[in-house]
Amino acid sequence: MELNSTLENTVTGRLLSCMGRRLYFPNGIIAQSAEAKISAHVANATIGMAFNRDKPLTLSAVTENMSTFKPDEVVVYAPTAGIEQVRNIWKASIIEKNPSVEGGRISLPAVVPGITAGISYTADLFLDEGQSVIVSEPCWDNYNLIFSERRGAEILTTPFFNSGPGLNMAAIGRTVRNAAKSGAVRIILNFPNNPSGYTPTKAEAEGLISLIREIAEEGADVLVICDDAYFGLYYEDDIYQESLFSRLSSLHERILAVKIDGPTKEEFVWGLRTAFLTFGSRGMEDRHYAALTKKLMGAIRSSVSCSNTSAQYLTIKTLTDKRTDPEKAKYRELLKERYLAIKQFVKNMPNHPILSPLPFNSGYFMSFKCNGINSEILRQELLSKHGIGTISLGEHFLRVAYSSVDKEKIPLMYRIIYNTAESLR
Ligand SMILES: Cc1ncc(COP(=O)(O)O)c(C=O)c1O
Structure with missing residues (x-):
């Protein structure tokens, strides 16, 4: 105002x-x-x-390789969805870090300029003005700007925590079931969470997965956006140490899981502005993923055109370096x-x-x-x-x-x- x-x-x-x-x-x-x-x-x-x-x-592979780039690793345009090699390496790393992922069931990750952009593109593809998305309370403040101010969507905040030690499963269940009455649920899950610093325990993760499976079985279409920005930074043994994307990506035909992750935080390169967007659904075949990725490429092409070239080569060098x-x-x-x-x-x-x-x-x-x-x-x-x-x-x-x-x-x-x-x- x-x-x-x-x-x-x-x-x-x-x-x-x-x-x-x-x-x-x-x-x-x-x-x-x-x-x-x-x-x-x-x-x-x-x-x-x-x-x-x-x-x-900073990782050694990052500092050492920065000054060694050849011109074609820096100045040439990268393909709209990213350099093939880095997309394949990242897919292999998702599968390695998340053993429950069924490799054949997920798309080839597309490169986006940061996790923020990946979330924004997902909103472009799946969220219309007036539609709602379930978000944790409290949450990363940028969700409001992306979902509400950019897309004109309604944010359904849910108190993810009560005074107890973990997730407020009852409140999450109520919000999700209520939203399911409209026939479609869109939810973003961010673990480890910003700002709380919480990741579900194994039991809580099972609870969330069951909840989502149940509403899909009852007939709702479910979009689950997994914002995995801080993936891997776990400090307790009882934490569920895979992304929820792993199981959700092959759980049910009515569930579309979107994994947004990347080196910005996982490889300590915040300013490189490189991340990945991967789709997974039991109901999708390769031809569906190809079509959906083309749509994502439309979102990329019409905003930043393509992501930074040197950051993608640096990611390749970092992920293939034994010291990393x-x-x-x-x-x-x-x-x-x-x-x-x-x-x-x-x-x-x-x-x-x-x-x-x-x-x-x-x-x-x-x-x-x-x-x-x-x-x-x-x-x-x-x-x-x-x-x-x-x-x-x-x-x-x-x-x-x-x-x-x-x-x-x-x-x-x-x-x-x-x-x-x-x-x-
Ligand atoms: C939950 C969450 N998602 C996404 C981001 C942004 O990630 P990126 O720097 O890759 O855009 C942040 C932090 O900046 C964050 O806290």
């Missing part, structure tokens, strides 16, 4: 499309991170990247140490009246539900008085990205977060 009113009575205001009028830049993660970059001199826990001692974690897996394991351990330090800290604050940690066991983040105080006020206090950068999501949730905070800083940072929250009551 603010932007539209500024532009009112100008040529731009008169020319804006409906989508143009809907679009805005939210005061969300990106804007709050920019503020923290200036003021978070003690600890900056806003960044959704993995840092150590102020430097991004052990280095990734080392970085995962580094993040796990931070996770364990936080888990210990919050364990010592049981039943805190103001800050309730949402369940967390994986990924980059953990979040607090703020009771009786406004999380945006807490964020501002932490930044302006204590030099600690965090992210507020709405009025109730405060996200801490420990992926970018050294382990040694964690006790101090959490003490300040708890003390500041208490001072606001």
Whole structure:
């Protein structure tokens, strides 16, 4: 409204499309991170990247190969759906990381410029104005911009967590069954989750899979978008360590599973803007996948035309380098140490009246539900008085990205977060 009113009575205001009028830049993660970059001199826990001692974690294959590219690995256009070799290598890596995937049943992954773009293209293909998509509450703030402001769709938020240790299966079940009454369900599942840092346990994963199977058996068509941005960063043994895509991709003719994943976070190359989009459905044959991929190529061609060439060659080099897996394991351990330090800290604050940690066991983040105080006020206090950068999501949730905070800083940072929250009551 603010932007539209500024532009009112100008040529731009008169020319804006409906989508143009809907679009805005939210005061969300990106804007709050920019503020923290200036003021978070003690600890900056806003960044959704993995840092150590102020430097991004980087794989050797990435740093070494960057300066060795030949011109045709950089300047020539890549095919619209990506370089064949990287698509095949990524498909093999999906199957290796997710043993339940039936390789013959999934499409050849298409290259898209980042997971964000993959989600946006999926919305272009499957979500019309006025249709609804089920999203976790809380969720990554960009879903709102993609589904609601771009596509004009309705977001059905579902409290994914209650005060217990895991997923709020009852609430998820209610929302999904209710949506199924319309004959079609569209849902996005993001695990490890941003902002909670939660991945379902094996039992919860079975529960989600059964729920989706049941509504499909009862006659609903189901689109499940698996946003697997943080795949592989698991810190507990009871976690379901495959993407839900594995089983969903061959579960039932009425289920279409879309896996959006990529090296941006899995290979620590956030800025390379390369990701993959893969389809899987029991009801689809190769000719269907070819047709659907052509449609996706239409979405790519009409927006970015094709993805970055050198990033795809770098991905090939990284995925075929023997050093990559052990280095990734080392970085995962580094993040796990931070996770364990936080888990210990919050364990010592049981039943805190103001800050309730949402369940967390994986990924980059953990979040607090703020009771009786406004999380945006807490964020501002932490930044302006204590030099600690965090992210507020709405009025109730405060996200801490420990992926970018050294382990040694964690006790101090959490003490300040708890003390500041208490001072606001
Ligand atoms: C849940 C989730 N999905 C997607 C993305 C974006 O991924 P990409 O940088 O590949 O667009 C992020 C973070 O930036 C995220 O948290």
